[in-house]
Amino acid sequence: MGIRKFAMLGAFALASVSLPAFSASAEDVTISVWSLDRDIQPAPNLIKDFNKLNTGIKVEYRQIQFDDVVSEAMRAYSTGQAPDIIAVDNPEHALFASRGAFLDLSEMIAKSSVVKPENYFKGPLASVTWDGKYYGIPKATNTIALYYNKDMFKARGLDPNKPPQTWDELVEAARKLTDPAQNVYGITFSAKANEEGTFQFLPWAQMAGGGYDNINAEGAVKALDVWKTIIDEKLASPDTLTRSQWDATGTFNSGNAAMAISGPWEIDRMLEEAKFDWGVALLPVPEVGAERSSAMGDFNWAVFANTEHPEEAFKVLEYFVSQDDRMFKDFGQLPPRSDIAIPATGEPKKDAALQVFVEQLKYAKPRGPHPAWPKISKAIQDAIQAALTGQMSSKEALDQAAEKIKAVLG
Amino acid sequence: MKRILSSITDGRGFDIGLVSLPLAFLFILSGLPLVYNVVMSFQEVDMFSLGSFTRPFVGFKNYIDLFAQPETWPILLNTAIFVTASIAGQFLIGFGLALFFWVNFPGASWLRGLFLVSWVMPGLVVGAIWNWILSGDFGVLNFLLRETGVISGNIFWRSDPSYSLWAVIIANIWLGTSFNMILLSVGLSGIPKDLYEAAELDGANAFQRFWTITLPMMRSTIGAIVALGLIFTLQQFDLFAAITSGGPNNTSNVTQYWAWDLSFRQYDFAKGATISVIMIVFVMFASVVYVRSTRHEVRG
Numbered sequence: 001m002g003i004r005k006f007a008m009l010g011a012f013a014l015a016s017v018s019l020p021a022f023s024a025s026a027e028d029v030t031i032s033v034w035s036l037d038r039d040i041q042p043a044p045n046l047i048k049d050f051n052k053l054n055t056g057i058k059v060e061y062r063q064i065q066f067d068d069v070v071s072e073a074m075r076a077y078s079t080g081q082a083p084d085i086i087a088v089d090n091p092e093h094a095l096f097a098s099r100g101a102f103l104d105l106s107e108m109i110a111k112s113s114v115v116k117p118e119n120y121f122k123g124p125l126a127s128v129t130w131d132g133k134y135y136g137i138p139k140a141t142n143t144i145a146l147y148y149n150k151d152m153f154k155a156r157g158l159d160p161n162k163p164p165q166t167w168d169e170l171v172e173a174a175r176k177l178t179d180p181a182q183n184v185y186g187i188t189f190s191a192k193a194n195e196e197g198t199f200q201f202l203p204w205a206q207m208a209g210g211g212y213d214n215i216n217a218e219g220a221v222k223a224l225d226v227w228k229t230i231i232d233e234k235l236a237s238p239d240t241l242t243r244s245q246w247d248a249t250g251t252f253n254s255g256n257a258a259m260a261i262s263g264p265w266e267i268d269r270m271l272e273e274a275k276f277d278w279g280v281a282l283l284p285v286p287e288v289g290a291e292r293s294s295a296m297g298d299f300n301w302a303v304f305a306n307t308e309h310p311e312e313a314f315k316v317l318e319y320f321v322s323q324d325d326r327m328f329k330d331f332g333q334l335p336p337r338s339d340i341a342i343p344a345t346g347e348p349k350k351d352a353a354l355q356v357f358v359e360q361l362k363y364a365k366p367r368g369p370h371p372a373w374p375k376i377s378k379a380i381q382d383a384i385q386a387a388l389t390g391q392m393s394s395k396e397a398l399d400q401a402a403e404k405i406k407a408v409l410g
Numbered sequence: 411m412k413r414i415l416s417s418i419t420d421g422r423g424f425d426i427g428l429v430s431l432p433l434a435f436l437f438i439l440s441g442l443p444l445v446y447n448v449v450m451s452f453q454e455v456d457m458f459s460l461g462s463f464t465r466p467f468v469g470f471k472n473y474i475d476l477f478a479q480p481e482t483w484p485i486l487l488n489t490a491i492f493v494t495a496s497i498a499g500q501f502l503i504g505f506g507l508a509l510f511f512w513v514n515f516p517g518a519s520w521l522r523g524l525f526l527v528s529w530v531m532p533g534l535v536v537g538a539i540w541n542w543i544l545s546g547d548f549g550v551l552n553f554l555l556r557e558t559g560v561i562s563g564n565i566f567w568r569s570d571p572s573y574s575l576w577a578v579i580i581a582n583i584w585l586g587t588s589f590n591m592i593l594l595s596v597g598l599s600g601i602p603k604d605l606y607e608a609a610e611l612d613g614a615n616a617f618q619r620f621w622t623i624t625l626p627m628m629r630s631t632i633g634a635i636v637a638l639g640l641i642f643t644l645q646q647f648d649l650f651a652a653i654t655s656g657g658p659n660n661t662s663n664v665t666q667y668w669a670w671d672l673s674f675r676q677y678d679f680a681k682g683a684t685i686s687v688i689m690i691v692f693v694m695f696a697s698v699v700y701v702r703s704t705r706h707e708v709r710g
Contacts, residue, residue: 070457070677071674074457074458074460074677075460077458078457078458078459078460078462095457095677099458101458183547183548192655192657193654193655193656193657193658193659193660194655194675237546237547237566238546238566238569238570239545239546239547239566239568239569240569241568241569241657241658242568242569242574242653242654242655242657242658251547256547374675374676374677375676375678378671378675378676381657382481382659382660385657385658385659385660386658386659388658389569389570389571389658389659389661391571391659400480
């Protein structure tokens, strides 16, 4: 067989493979989307609906695991195989934005009739912002508040309609509710040595005038002292230091803790598991009238800078945003927007709880944004744990954290 | 050309070909990543330069920075304690069990096989189970200790800085004991029975027989087990992830977990690589012990 014959055969084989692919998408532009959403969550369903509209844009979806989002995205980007659109956890957003890996959407947003920055809660919007420009669009949001067991409040002579408002009241209530004989702790939360610990502590520091760039502020030291009191007096389980938020709230559901600091993702599980009357209150503040603050979780949409179809990718995002009012109804997630009312679910406990969470969202602040957030977070986690285990005083621990964070901030 | 071809058919070149295949395999899959890791520890690496090899060299900066961090020495010490205690525990209990089953009572080999169950379980599963056992408020271990009157109040194994490292060590000993036991059983069965008969005739008691026959005959097995134990315990990662996450405040953090945390949670790949290099030194030491301990083995 001559070389030419061989080459022709090869060409024919290639053509036969690629022809059908061509004809199917002759005019369609293909946009790939990566997110961690499972089939009952927004991304795959919204994409299915979008593809039905036949807009000339075909969206492909790939689900990635939570732990792999950043490393997969990094690898894909550095080898030029990044998707057009990705969903990233909000504290990781700045990491990509600051390095130009995400597309600056500011101009497109300015022209858009669907995406309007003024519709968003401040926290989520800040998390997609870097250097005054928008590098993404918030996808969903959540925050933390105080769950409390109304039956236990009654049993201990506390008013179930007056949950603790300030830190002092919280500690006082926890003291009254703690009952070692019945295996009941006053409160449960997470101070774990991972992002969850930072997520739970940072709001406390922020309410008292601290912050990640000012972590050893007087108020933050006081906040950590309050945590230390709670752990030292065994108002919360010492295992708070190694328990995740999910596990911690589990002890609330089983009646082994009278209050829990956790997020709206627990509501459905609580309705199912908790055999008592419960309510939700805003996070207690240092003193009456003090500035409120809260943690902010969940993911953002972003377009990778090396996409070949920025316009089309933005159109897909616009579609996602236009469906934001379905976020809660169909998928149980809170939209990151203040202009969308959460519809009543018919479940009174759930509706009451959601109202509190939506109110709390107004005060939610993003972690960072900073490209080196994980390092800052690690310094904070170590400080929390050093203080709570009595290895250092709150002041020493936070001073050390401030030192480490200063090195990161440069 | 012809000479090369004929050398394959006459056997000599064939041998070289056979050897070079696994060597190439080893070099590509183990050697290159190892070298790459060492190079990375002298570079400034972040997630966006991860894909390219040309990165700014920073000399020993990563090493200097690492040792300037307050947690470094405690973590190295933790690693030493973890490795020593784990190996000692796994070996002593494993040896005890091996000797026990060596007596060969009815059902001994069957029971011995059952012990392997712990070895085939994935580390994360073992970690999750021990996580419950060691839980402070509702843990089984605390329940047992309390009921038997050993302790009066609960011990918070995972969250108390003075116990957290030991929580992982206990789980790791449980995990590794059966492997030690099997290897030691094999070593024991390799000792000729007539040695013991002769010793018994000469009037040696059980302890003397153990000290003068069993231990010396097991020397190479023990060396191998200790060396393998060092390698296995230095790889142990799942248990840390499942039980303590290295907390509280790094009191149960060890180099292998820290390297992962630095690389994949803080995205500081250069520091992660730097710690790995430090660990390579220890593993090399273990390999030397292993190779030396098996040097005297008779090969067939």
